[in-house]
Each structure stands twice: as structure tokens, then as C-alpha cells.
Amino acid sequence: MFKPTMKISVALAVSVALLSGCSDSKEEAKSSIVAGIDTNPFPSTYQAIESKPVVITNVTILDGIGGKIEDGEILLEDGKIADFGSSVSSPSGAIEIDGQGKWLTPGIIDNHSHLGVYPSPSTRSHSDGNEMTGPVTAEVWAEHSIWPQDPGFQRALAGGVTSMQILPGSANLFGGRSVVVKNMPNRTIQDMKFPGAPYGIKMACGENPKRVYGQRGGPMTRMANVAGYRAAWIEAQDYKEKWDKYAADLEAGGSPDQPSRDLNLETLAGVLSGDINVHMHCYRADEMAVMMDVMKEFNYQIGTFHHAVEAYKIGDKLAENNVCSAMWADWWGFKMEAYDGIKENVAMVHQAKACAIVHSDSDLGIQRLNQEAAKAWADGKRAGIDISQAEAWQWLSANPAKSLGIFDKTGSIEEGKNADVVLWSTDPFSTYAQAEKVFIDGAIVYDRTQPNTWSVSDFELGQVAEGDAK
Amino acid sequence: MSLLKKMSLAASIALSLGLSAAAYAEKIAIVGGQVHTVSSAGVLEEATVLINNGRIQQVVEGDSVPSGYREIDARGKVVTPGFIGAYTSLGLEEVSGSAGTVDARTEEHPISTLGAAFDVQFAINNDSSLIPITRIEGFTSAGTALSSTGQLFQGQGAVISLAGKFDSILKAKAYMQLDVSNGGADDNGGSRAAMWVAIHTAFEEAKFAQSYTMNPSADWHGLTTMADAKALIPVLNGQVPLFVKADRAADISQMLKLKLRFADLRLVLVHGVEAWRMASELAAANVPVILNPEYNLPGSFDQLGATLENAARLHKAGVKVVVGMDTHNIRLATQHAGNAVANGLPHSAGIASLTINAAEIFGLEEQIGSLEPGKDADVVIWSGDPLEVAQTAEQVFIQGKEIDMSSRQTKLRDRYLKRNKALPVGYTRP
Numbered sequence: 025m026f027k028p029t030m031k032i033s034v035a036l037a038v039s040v041a042l043l044s045g046c047s048d049s050k051e052e053a054k055s056s057i058v059a060g061i062d063t064n065p066f067p068s069t070y071q072a073i074e075s076k077p078v079v080i081t082n083v084t085i086l087d088g089i090g091g092k093i094e095d096g097e098i099l100l101e102d103g104k105i106a107d108f109g110s111s112v113s114s115p116s117g118a119i120e121i122d123g124q125g126k127w128l129t130p131g132i133i134d135n136h137s138h139l140g141v142y143p144s145p146s147t148r149s150h151s152d153g154n155e156m157t158g159p160v161t162a163e164v165w166a167e168h169s170i171w172p173q174d175p176g177f178q179r180a181l182a183g184g185v186t187s188m189q190i191l192p193g194s195a196n197l198f199g200g201r202s203v204v205v206k207n208m209p210n211r212t213i214q215d216m217k218f219p220g221a222p223y224g225i226k227m228a229c230g231e232n233p234k235r236v237y238g239q240r241g242g243p244m245t246r247m248a249n250v251a252g253y254r255a256a257w258i259e260a261q262d263y264k265e266k267w268d269k270y271a272a273d274l275e276a277g278g279s280p281d282q283p284s285r286d287l288n289l290e291t292l293a294g295v296l297s298g299d300i301n302v303h304m305h306c307y308r309a310d311e312m313a314v315m316m317d318v319m320k321e322f323n324y325q326i327g328t329f330h331h332a333v334e335a336y337k338i339g340d341k342l343a344e345n346n347v348c349s350a351m352w353a354d355w356w357g358f359k360m361e362a363y364d365g366i367k368e369n370v371a372m373v374h375q376a377k378a379c380a381i382v383h384s385d386s387d388l389g390i391q392r393l394n395q396e397a398a399k400a401w402a403d404g405k406r407a408g409i410d411i412s413q414a415e416a417w418q419w420l421s422a423n424p425a426k427s428l429g430i431f432d433k434t435g436s437i438e439e440g441k442n443a444d445v446v447l448w449s450t451d452p453f454s455t456y457a458q459a460e461k462v463f464i465d466g467a468i469v470y471d472r473t474q475p476n477t478w479s480v481s482d483f484e485l486g487q488v489a490e491g492d493a494k
Numbered sequence: 495m496s497l498l499k500k501m502s503l504a505a506s507i508a509l510s511l512g513l514s515a516a517a518y519a520e521k522i523a524i525v526g527g528q529v530h531t532v533s534s535a536g537v538l539e540e541a542t543v544l545i546n547n548g549r550i551q552q553v554v555e556g557d558s559v560p561s562g563y564r565e566i567d568a569r570g571k572v573v574t575p576g577f578i579g580a581y582t583s584l585g586l587e588e589v590s591g592s593a594g595t596v597d598a599r600t601e602e603h604p605i606s607t608l609g610a611a612f613d614v615q616f617a618i619n620n621d622s623s624l625i626p627i628t629r630i631e632g633f634t635s636a637g638t639a640l641s642s643t644g645q646l647f648q649g650q651g652a653v654i655s656l657a658g659k660f661d662s663i664l665k666a667k668a669y670m671q672l673d674v675s676n677g678g679a680d681d682n683g684g685s686r687a688a689m690w691v692a693i694h695t696a697f698e699e700a701k702f703a704q705s706y707t708m709n710p711s712a713d714w715h716g717l718t719t720m721a722d723a724k725a726l727i728p729v730l731n732g733q734v735p736l737f738v739k740a741d742r743a744a745d746i747s748q749m750l751k752l753k754l755r756f757a758d759l760r761l762v763l764v765h766g767v768e769a770w771r772m773a774s775e776l777a778a779a780n781v782p783v784i785l786n787p788e789y790n791l792p793g794s795f796d797q798l799g800a801t802l803e804n805a806a807r808l809h810k811a812g813v814k815v816v817v818g819m820d821t822h823n824i825r826l827a828t829q830h831a832g833n834a835v836a837n838g839l840p841h842s843a844g845i846a847s848l849t850i851n852a853a854e855i856f857g858l859e860e861q862i863g864s865l866e867p868g869k870d871a872d873v874v875i876w877s878g879d880p881l882e883v884a885q886t887a888e889q890v891f892i893q894g895k896e897i898d899m900s901s902r903q904t905k906l907r908d909r910y911l912k913r914n915k916a917l918p919v920g921y922t923r924p
Binding site for chain 1 (some may be wrong): 588589590591624743768771788789790791792793794795797798799800801802803822823825826829832833835836837881882883884885886903904906907910911919
């Protein structure tokens with residue numbers, strides 16, 4: 025396993041403390057000043073919906089970390105999973121739901137979405153996902169592009185998605201910062217931001233940067249892609265050193281001159297410090313292996329390879345380097361670097377004891393990630409890879425939560441975690457399963473049986489088919 | 495001598511005697527499965543499919559087999575006709591973006607001003623890796639056509655068998671394609687106000703060309719080239735169906751009005767995100783719809799009515815629904831149809847949407863699309879309900895022959911599952 029050994033900077037120590045705490049937004053705002061810089065200038069204003077306690081009985085529970093309980097019960101209270109098992113006590117005034125024949129799972133977490141940055145309708149004026157003006161744009165933040173009125177959020181909710189990461193596109197070597205959101209679209213993006221979630225950075229291997237910049241000054245080749253990452257990391261190391269020294273001098277009681285800020289390098293330095301997670305679009309096995317060497321050269325950690333179509337070829341290396349792979353069940357062939365896609369990819373990565381994630385990268389795919397996991401699970405099984413459904417659910421909740429740095433808060437059914445859960449009409453590994461009730465922080469935010477309660481985006485109000493079955 | 499050698503010897507004798515390979519094909523019984531005949535016989539809980547000479551001989555209830563048939567056990571399994579990938583570019587592209595052979599898109603050429611003359615029957619690559627990858631998932635034939643021309647029409651599509659043979663064409667010039675959605679308007683004057691006049695003019699010219707001697711010395715000053723006009727004549731006469739891509743209800747309404755000007759047109763609506771809003775009109779005009787039932791987002795201002803219930807509502811109104819729009823992953827049409835069923839389409843209509851309904855659109859309902867005597871023995875044995883994502887095709891037959899259930903993808907899988915770690919990977923040959 026590869027662990028960064030670099031001495032953690034003052035800035036990191038403070039920001040990690042605030043990012044991993046369950047602080048409310050006021051506290052975050054207060055403690056986000058580090059070395060004179062506000063590290064959280066766009067704080068979350070997310071508010072959980074108030075809810076009564078909920079008890080669901082007679083239900084098949086997949087806890088999302090390998091456990092399955094038949095005829096189980098669960099109590100959601102004060103926004104948290106208060107208790108679950110073969111029986112729970114029901115507080116007075118609790119909403120009681122008979123889960124006969126139904127299944128309960130942790131809410132699905134999609135760690136690869138472009139909702140809001142490439143929203144519906146996909147007009148040119150809505151195309152806010154790729155800053156294709158230069159190959160290194162770590163200074164841009166996806167949250168400044170997201171349109172919270174994208175109807176895709178409500179559709180994803182009906183598919184049981186409770187949280188997601190929204191990323192910039194993959195045109196650039198460094199595409200900018202991603203953001204983790206609760207799937208509770210509201211007036212502003214700050215209203216959706218997952219409190220305490222760390223930032224991510226989007227990076228990209230392979231064809232896309234080559235294609236976009238090949239005739240515009242480069243990179244034109246994969247070798248220039250790699251030269252581009254390395255040059256950026258060298259600059260980021262210098263920048264970080266300057267700021268670390270400044271912070272140390274400040275702490276020692278001195279009055280050093282503040283170095284000048286550079287938003288691009290600030291994000292890259294955040295990666296080197298370990299407080300920004302790396303999400304790297306990378307299809308080919310050989311390129312992933314090169315990137316894991318670049319990671320060691322510059323002493324940072326790649327959290328997750330996204331669209332890792334060839335991860336099955338190097339499952340051992342991914343496990344050894346502690347890098348997750350976010351994958352589709354069966355997409356392939358739409359470009360050369362996707363030509364070797366196979367349906368057993370997810371299961372083979374899991375079998376190699378590497379972290380496997382099923383992601384969407386699609387406003388349609390995000391609506392039925394349970395089916396994507398079901399296909400991957402069934403294909404693995406037929407290839408002799410025996411994984412239980414209970415284990416396979418990790419691909420949808422626990423592993424993406426780990427990839428996003430929010431597993432201490434959500435992503436599994438464990439006491440004390442956020443009550444982000446889905447009640448399915450039947451076995452969610454079936455095409456015919458529907459997310460019947462979706463809970464975020466204990467509140468019912470989607471109830472398939474109550475169409476008049478569904479959330480409708482501003483965009484769809486007053487348009488054809490407003491509030492129709494979607 | 496192995497059975498295989500014996501068979502190939504016998505086959506070569508048969509061929510040398512002037513018999514066709516199909517005439518030699520053996521007699522096979524697929525025994526005891528739950529058989530979806532997709533005919534008036536419906537679903538038979540336990541039945542046996544008899545295959546002779548590459549064709550369906552009979553479907554009989556129960557699991558007893560007359561003598562002389564090689565038996566294949568399908569007890570506990572599901573048996574269906576081979577599925578038809580209705581709307582694809584199979585055989586026309588290997589890698590869609592930035593690489594590889596792509597015959598699915600054309601550029602301007604003087605032979606055609608409107609794109610009607612282009613004909614994909616000459617462009618099919620039977621060695622495309624997509625063909626085995628698709629057929630091992632239960633798809634035995636497909637409609638294939640250009641995905642774009644940048645012109646008014648997107649050329650003439652063909653129906654191909656996925657047996658992978660060089661003579662794979664089941665029907666050439668099987669349909670003409672026209673896009674009247676935003677994309678079509680963008681490519682044709684930037685507005686529907688220009689595009690529709692062009693469409694009317696193109697068909698008027700084809701009407702005129704019917705009684706005109708078309709040769710290079712003839713005086714022809716049409717908007718269309720002669721080749722385009724010739725290609726449009728059978729469309730005008732209803733011999734070749736016109737696939738019209740439209741989403742907006744108003745565009746669908748315009749499409750239906752085309753029949754008022756050109757009464758013999760045989761229309762098929764493609765994509766049809768808002769088709770459910772015109773369901774009764776489509777039913778009355780007997781216009782089937784090819785769609786992806788999963789499109790439920792307002793991807794454009796023409797798709798504001800998008801809903802997962804599109805297929806179910808159309809079916810309920812009496813419209814024939816066909817599911818299957820993709821190329822590399824046309825194999826996922828089973829999942830798409832399953833999601834239509836999850837949202838109200840009857841299961842039997844879900845199966846029909848992948849079989850007989852597509853066959854009827856192509857005018858091939860006497861040859862493919864159901865398990866009825868005399869039809870091509872395109873048959874699939876499934877592990878369970880084909881519309882369930884966790885089930886799979888276990889054995890596929892095309893024209894009575896068991897196909898090899900491997901593909902480039904299964905070989906990649908097997909190489910990396912069984913990799914000899916002591917050697918470079920290229921030496922593991924699954």
C-alpha cells in the first residue's frame with residue numbers, strides 16, 4: 025500500500041480537522057481561515073428536512089458493507105440510523121412502514137456525475153463543464169457552474185441516489201475542483217453541498233486532452249500529457265513550500281510577507297497536502313500504471329481512477345497502490361481507449377481485492393445504478409467470481425463514499441450514520457425494482473406512491489408534462 | 495474422426511452435390527423450455543422447438559421429441575426468437591470516436607444533394623467485433639444505417655443477419671431515413687420552415703421522376719440529384735418504409751400530415767420522446783414507433799414531455815412499439831425493454847418490441863421475429879427472463895446453427911482471469 029510520507033503542512037492539519045468534523049456551516053466558516061486565507065469561501069448551507077422517526081419492519085436489509093438481514097427492522101431518528109437488526113423499538117409518533125417483500129439499502133452515491141454542469145436541456149448556454157481554454161485549469165471549481173434547477177437531480181433521486189460528486193469534464197489534464205452534494209436540489213448550490221465533504225480534483229489521461237489540445241499548442245500525445253502533469257506538480261511543490269514556510273513563520277510569531285496567491289497552484293498544493301482527493305479519468309491499464317508512478321514521484325495519492333475500463337488487467341497493482349476504480353458495467357468501444365471494455369471488469373477488480381465502484385457519468389445511467397451493479401454482479405458470477413449481493417452493494421454506496429471522503433457520515437447502514445437509505449419495491453438487483461421511498465438524513469424526500477409530493481425543478485414548472493411520471 | 499470433422503466432410507459433400515449449406519443443416523430439438531413464441535400461440539410454459547433445415551419446423555407443447563433430432567435441454571430456461579436490433583449502425587463502425595473504421599457517417603458527394611441515395615448495403619463489415627459481441631447476447635439480426643449525413647435524408651438502411659457471414663444482408667434498401675427533429679432542421683436551412691418545404695419538394699420531384707426517363711443526357715434540374723430521386727420513388731410508393739426521427743409532438747403531427755400529401759408513404763416514427771402525446775393519432779395512422787424507453791429527460795426543448803411511461807402509453811393506445819436504439823451496446827435493448835415493462839408495458843409487448851414488431855417494420859415478418867413454422871431458426875435459450883438484467887443468453891442459434899458463444903470480450907476476460915503470471919501477458923492464449 026502506498027501512503028504519502030510528506031510532512032503534513034499546517035494548512036492541511038487545520039483544514040482536514042474542519043473538513044472531517046461534523047461541524048455545522050457556521051463553525052466551518054469560523055475555522056476555515058488558514059494562514060490568512062479562507063479555505064471554505066463557499067460554505068454549505070444545506071439543511072436537512074425535519075422529520076419524524078421512521079420504523080420500517082419485515083424488510084430485507086443490505087447494510088452496504090457485506091451484511092444481509094432478512095425480516096429486519098430499522099429505526100431512523102433525528103436524521104440518523106438509530107438502530108437496526110431483527111427488531112428495533114418504535115418511539116411514539118414514529119411513522120411505521122411495513123417492508124414486507126421490500127428491500128432496504130444505503131442510498132446510492134454516484135461518484136461521477138455532471139448534473140448541473142451539463143444539465144438538461146443541453147443547450148449551448150448550459151454547457152459549463154469543460155474549461156477548454158488551457159490544459160491546466162485547477163483554478164476552476166465545478167460548484168461555480170452547477171445549475172441546481174437541472175431536472176436530472178430529481179430523476180436521480182427517483183433512482184435512489186442520495187449523494188453524488190459533480191466533476192468538471194475531462195478535456196484538461198487538470199480540469200478543476202469537483203464538489204460533493206446531497207441530492208437535494210434547492211435554490212443554490214451551497215444549499216446542496218455535503219457538509220464537511222473534502223474537495224476533489226478532476227484529472228484526465230489519454231485521448232481527451234490530446235484531442236482537444238492537439239491542434240492548439242498541445243498536449244498532442246500521451247507523452248506530452250505526462251510531461252504536463254509533472255511540470256504542474258513541480259510548480260505546485262514550489263508553491264506549497266513557500267506557503268508552508270509562511271504558515272510556519274506566522275505560527276512562530278513572526279510577521280512574514282504573505283506569498284502571492286495562485287488559485288491553480290492552491291488546488292494542486294491541496295492535493296500534495298492530502299486534503300483534496302484525486303479523481304482521474306483514465307481508461308487504459310498502461311496509462312493507469314504510469315500515473316501511479318507519477319503519484320509516487322510527487323508523493324500524492326490518486327484516490328480513484330474513473331472510467332477505468334481496463335482496470336481488470338491490473339487489479340493487483342490497483343490493490344497494491346490503494347487506488348479505487350470507478351467503472352461502468354458494460355460501456356465500451358465509443359473511442360479507442362474504451363475498446364477493451366469487458367462486462368466482468370467490476371467483479372474482477374473486486375476479486376483482486378481492489379476498491380470497485382459503479383459510477384454513471386450519465387444523466388440516464390444515474391437513474392438505475394442498481395441495475396448496473398446487478399449486471400456486473402451477475403456477469404462476475406457467471407465467470408466464476410462468487411460475490412454476494414450484500415458485498416456487491418459496496419460498489420454503489422460504501423466504496424464511492426470512501427472515494428469521496430464521506431464514509432464516516434454515509435454510505436452504509438450503521439448506527440449513527442446519516443439516515444440516507446432507499447426502500448426498494450423488491451430485490452434491487454432486478455430490472456423491475458423501483459426505489460419506492462428515498463430518505464436523506466431521515467426525511468422522506470421521494471415517495472413513488474405520492475406523485476403530488478415529488479420535487480419539481482423550476483425549469484419544469486409550467487412546461488409540458490410538469491409533475492408527470494418520470 | 496471427430497463429430498465436427500464428420501460434419502464438415504458431410505457438408506462439403508452436400509455442397510459438392512450442389513445442395514446449399516442450409517439444406518444440409520441438422521435437425522435440432524430445443525427441449526422443455528418456457529417458450530415465448532411471439533405468435534398467437536403465446537407463451538408455452540413447457541414446450542419443444544423443432545428445427546429442421548435451418549428453419550423452425552414446429553413448436554410442440556411438452557418435452558417429448560420425435561426421433562432423429564439432436565436434443566438440447568432447455569428445461570428451466572426461457573426460449574425466445576432471436577432479438578432484432580432495430581436501429582443500429584452495426585457493421586458500419588468499429589470505434590465511434592477518434593479512431594477506426596467509421597462508415598456510419600458520410601460527407602458531401604456529388605452523387606447526392608439530399609442524402610437519399612446513400613446505401614449502406616455496400617458498407618457492411620462482417621468481421622466487425624461488434625457482431626459477435628452483440629449476437630452472444632441474444633441478438634440475431636439488426637437494422638443498420640447511417641447515423642448522419644448532414645443532409646436532409648440519412649440514406650437507405652439494410653437489415654443484416656448477425657451470423658457474421660459475408661452475405662449477411664437479409665434485406666437491402668430496407669428503409670429510408672429522415673430526421674425532422676432539431677438536428678434535421680439545423681442541417682437544412684436552420685429552421686423547420688425551410689426543412690419541411692425541402693421535404694415536400696423532394697417527394698414532389700420523386701413523383702415527377704416516376705414517369706421521367708432518368709439518364710445522364712436527360713434534362714434534370716431538380717433539387718435532388720437523379721440518384722436521390724430514384725431512391726425516393728419506392729418510398730413514395732410505400733414499398734420502402736420512411737423512418738422519421740422526431741421528438742416534439744408538433745413535429746410528429748407534421749410527420750403525420752405528410753400522408754395527406756403523399757398518401758402511400760409507410761411511416762415509422764423514430765426516437766419519439768413525446769410520441770405518447772400523439773399516441774391516438776399514431777395508432778389511427780398505423781405508425782409504429784422505435785424508441786429508447788429510458789429517455790425521460792428534457793434533453794432539449796423538443797423533449798419536455800419525456801417520461802418513462804412513453805412505451806406503455808403508446809402500447810395502451812394501440813401503437814406498435816419497437817425498442818432498440820444503439821450500436822455498440824444494442825445488446826442493452828433487453829434492459830431498455832425491461833425498464834419499459836417496469837413502467838407499465840406488458841411483458842409480452844416488451845418481448846414483441848424486440849422481435850416481431852421490428853420484423854414487421856422491416857417487412858420481414860414472414861422470415862424472422864417469432865417462433866413459427868417456416869421461419870428462420872433464429873432462437874435463443876436464456877438463463878431466465880431476458881428482460882432481467884441479471885439473466886443472460888446461454889445459447890444462440892442463427893438460421894438453425896448454434897453460434898460460438900465467444901467474442902473478443904470473452905477472450906479478453908478469459909486471458910486476464912487465467913493469466914500465466916510467469917510470462918508476459920501475450921502468451922496467455924484463451
